[in-house]
Amino acid sequence: MEDTLLPRHLRAELLDSLRSTRVVNIIGPRQVGKTTLVRELLDVGRFITLDDENVLAAMEADPSGQIEALVSEANDVPLIIDEAQRSKRLALAIKRIVDERRRMGQFILTGSSNVFTNAHVADSLAGRVQTLTMLPLSGAEVQRKGPARILDWASRTPEPLLRDLPKPEPVSRNGYIQELLAGGYPEIRNLPDRSRQRRYRDYVDTIVERDVADLIKVRKSDAMRRLIDQIAARTANELNVQEMGSIIGVQRPTIETYLDVLTKLSLMSRLPAWTSGEAGRDIRQPKVHLVDTGIVAALRNLTSESFLADANPAALGGVLETFVHNELLKSLPHQQSHWRLYHWRHQRGREIDILAETNRTIVGFEMKASSNVDLNDFRHLQWFRTDGPGSAWNVIGIVVYLGDRPLTFGSKLFALPLSSFWSFAAD
Known part of the structure; x- marks a missing residue:
């Protein structure tokens, strides 16, 4: 503590x-x-x-x-x-x-x-x-910094400039991974690895046994618990209710009810799909994010070794995406404008992990679970704003990566270290 x-x-x-x-x-x-x-x-x-x-x-x-x-x-x-x-x-x-x-x-x-x-x-x-x-601690709160006003910065006119962004602190790749694994629960995040993961699993059990029961009568609590495990395994992925029902062995209406309860308890959130209005071209399934990457890591038994160079890179990418989504969600009340969060995927396979929208401005976020970034990482953001449905919008593209330097890749295209989310001065 x-x-x-x-x-x-x-x-x-x-x-x-x-x-x-x-x-x-x-x-x-x-x-x-x-x-x-x-x-x-x-x-x-x-x-x-x-x-x-x-x-x-x-x-x-x-x-x-x-x-x-x-x-x-x-x-x-x-x-x-x-x-x-x-x-x-x-x-x-x-x-x-x-x-x-x-x-x-x-x-x-x-x-x-x-x-x-x-x-x-x-x-x-x-x-x-x-x-x-009130959600788990943000990275900025852990570091005793001010709210992450990245959206305010990104929407500056005529365009955002790196010199106006607070200088982020250097963090090693392992340092970033430890932050993802620790989560944001004040009494749990600083425990040793095994104790922390056990506490997070016990925490989820308590929610199923007590908090869920305050809202609905669950006949099969083990089904609810397995659903949470499945959400953890699929965090940052599109939500397929039918598939989840088949895996867990309950009907679709029951899964929908359980998901509504978990959303009301703020244990998970559904990120809606942004649609351009072009019929049939946008995939409209929401993504699902658990509220905390510490819980994700505990339920999936992820440790530092899970993210070594020879490990599956997709695992780190999904956890990083959920972490950034949750950081943005926590930052929304502190922006000057009213923002809404979405994801976007085109039927031809192009996708953007997170879109933040206000008025006629869109800030698109892509994740790169690496300390290196290049122009190819912006290909979906560039297509979206030049040839895609964002062409009529003011679109700013940001790749969040595990490096230590903010970089620019052309007009309104930026690579920002994850530590940018805790670089703003306290109020």
Whole structure:
């Protein structure tokens, strides 16, 4: 565990939300640091946890009475309710309170899934609840740096310049691999290799046994567990639901339900396909990414030896792609513009790992699991923006590689070291 608390970039957004909304709802995977953020970094509020079975039983028996009493006891500081998703009756009780009281920052809820899943309650609380998603530590948070504002830099007009990008620190290939293997869970990432992998596997078991059960009744928990293993094996690949169902031995609707639950628990995300509108030319299946490469490595039993020079290069490429996807996902709230992430694949085999889109600008990211890069690595990005569906867009192409120097390969084409994601100064 870290000697001192690592900075969480969500803190500023949380403080701003407390000033502007009545209920702040922080969702994210178990053990990413939600409770630490609200208890130790904010150091305000009255705290209860629904992981305590007695507290949960009292809340379910008389939610309105319990909430009224706790709010009165809290006075003018927020009432913090941890593991809020465990109560089925909490959301309506909170709605009644905030309907009557207009003060901002009345509640902070934390949990692995959104307590406001009831459509009626969610609609009636529109404008009164701010939901924030907290994910595992980013590379920038681990290195105590500011959010990765690579998208802001890439979209500068008339075009981005390397001199405006912070100089990234040199990292060896092995150093990068260790970062991918460690993952972003604060209490797990610094453990010795075997202990870390065991903890990550136990973590996944806990999610299946506890968090999934809060959302649905799973008749075959072993099927859910095997599904997660299959997602880990296919991270950064297109999602074939039919194939997964055949391998695991359950029907397609069940697989779809399980995938929805894992998405709600922020254990995985589906990266949609970007489409050009040219009928029949774009492949439209989403890609799947697990939330953390430490979990991927543990479930696939990947170690440093798995990425030696004579090992399968595809394994490192997929893990690197998931790592970059997750870094970009964590960085989105901190960009000036609103960005959406996609992937793209053409029926003739051309593909781009990740596309970030805002207005009429696209930033395309390709991965190179090597310390060397050349112009051939940009061939899909170049075709996309000159002869392909990006020709009507402002397209910037970036190859992320395991070297140590930012390089330019022509107008709006750049090779950036992975360490660029933790090169920006702290705010």
